[in-house]
Amino acid sequence: MLKRIETLLEEHLIGIEEPLADEVGAIEEYEGEKKSGEVELMRLGECFII
Numbered sequence: 001m002l003k004r005i006e007t008l009l010e011e012h013l014i015g016i017e018e019p020l021a022d023e024v025g026a027i028e029e030y031e032g033e034k035k036s037g038e039v040e041l042m043r044l045g046e047c048f049i050i
Contacts, residue, residue, distance in 0.1 A: 005027065005030045008023055008026070008027060009027060009030075
């Protein structure tokens with residue numbers, strides 16, 4: 001889901017498409033969580049569970 005949200009953000013930031021109402025809510029939630037530190041970026045090597 002996170003990858004989809006990031007893709008939506010990129011598409012809408014550069015003006016490819018206008019976000020749908022439910023996408024606006026998801027984007028705002030993601031941005032709030034990112035700002036508060038609930039969501040953080042990780043190195044690719046840290047994302048895989050072996």
